[in-house]
Amino acid sequence: MTAPVGLGGPGVACSALRVRRLDAGELSGEELLRTEAHVAGCERCQAVRRQIEAEREALHRHLPFPAFAAGIAGRLAGSAQAPGGWRRRWVPLALAAGLAAVVVTPIVRPSLLGRGDVLPGVRTKGAASVQVQVATPAGPRTLAAGEPVPSGAAMRIVLAPGDRREAAVALVDRDGPALLYAGPAPAGPVPGAFEWTGEGDGELVVVLDDRPVDGAALLQRLRDQGLGGAVPGRGAELVVVPLTRSAR
C-alpha cells in the first residue's frame, strides 16, 4: 500500500508554534524547560529555528522597519481621520495582478506646484520623476500627464528617484492628506497598489530626500500648511502630480 503523502502536522513532541513561542519568550516554568530540552536534541525543531531565522532576514529584505511603520501610520491615520467611522478614501489592494509588470521609462515629468506656490528648499533640477499606473486587463498602463484616473482603477505609483535614497508619497484630495508610503525610495513601483475612492480632484505628493522622510510629520505639515509644507527642509525634492477623475 502506498504511504500517505506528508502534509505536516504535529509530531509526538514537535510543534512549530511551540518553537516560535519559545523564541518569542512566551514560555515559562515546566513548559519552557521541557521545550528547551526537546528542541536542543530535535532536528525537526532545529529546522523550524533555522526557518525562523530565515524569516527574520526576509523581513528586513522585503519589509524594512521604516516601510512597515509608514504603512501602519498610513492605515491608522486613514482610520482616525475618516468622518463618521471607518471609510478610507484610498483603499490598499492586496492582489492587483494586472500591476505585476513594471514600466520603467518615466513619461510624467515632475510637476512642481503649478499653482504659483513658492517653496523654499525645493529643487527643480533633480532627475526624479513619478508615474501613475493603472491596472488594465492587458497589464499595467501608465497614465499620460493630465489623463483622468479611471473610476475604481487599481493604481500604483512608480518612482524614478534619481540619486535620492528615501521617499514619502501622500495623496491629497478634498478629504485631506493620506500617506501611501514612506521608506527607502524604490527605483520602480512603490509597495502597495491602491484604489482612489471618494470624490473630487487631488494631487499626488512625492517627497524625495537623502534622509528618511517622516510620513506622519509630512501628513501633519500637509494638513497645517497645505502643499507648501510638503518639503521637510533644504535639499529635499518634491514632485507633485495633479490627479483628476474620469466621469463615473
Place this chain on the structure above:
Amino acid sequence: MGSPPSRAGTAAEPEGAGRVEELYRRHAAGVLARCRYLLRDDEAARDATQDVFARVLRSPGELASAGSPTSYLLRAATHQCLNVLRASRAAWRDEIQRMARDRRERGIEPESRELLRALLAAAPDEAKELAVLYFVDEMTQAEIAAETGRSLPTVRKRLREFLAAARAALAEAMPDLVLPDPEALP
C-alpha cells in the same frame, strides 16, 4: 476572532511609544512569512502584514488578552490571507494541475507545504483555518480546541472535512496520491 484562554508565562507586550517597533521586532517576521506563504505575492503579503498590525494597534486589548501573542498574530494573519484568497478560488485548480503535470512529466513529487496551500483553497472556510493550525503551526487537536474555543469533536470534524475536500480535489489530477487517514491524526 475570539480571545484564547489566558496562559501563564506570556511575555509582556510593551505599551506606548516603541510599541510598533517592538511588535515589528518580535512578531513581524512570522506574520510576513505566513502571508507570503499563503498569498504567494510579496506585495500582497506586505499589505496583509501591515493590515494585521494596524488592526492590532486599533484594538490593543485583543492582543493584550491573548494567551500567546505569537499564536494570536499568526491566526490573525491566516484570517487576513484567507479572506484575500476567497476572491481567487479558481486558482487552486491550476496549481494542482501544475503539480500533477510536474509529477507526471518530470517525476517531481509535490512539496508538502505547496500541496497543502493549494488544497486549502478547496476546503470549506472554517476547515481552512483549522487545517493551517494543524498542518502548518503543528498544534495538536487539543491545543487547537483550546486556542479557538471549539470542542475537540468539532476540531476533528473540521479536519475530516478538510481532508475530504482535499481528497476530492486530488481525485482527478493525482488519484494515486494518498492523504493521511483523518482518524489516525494525532
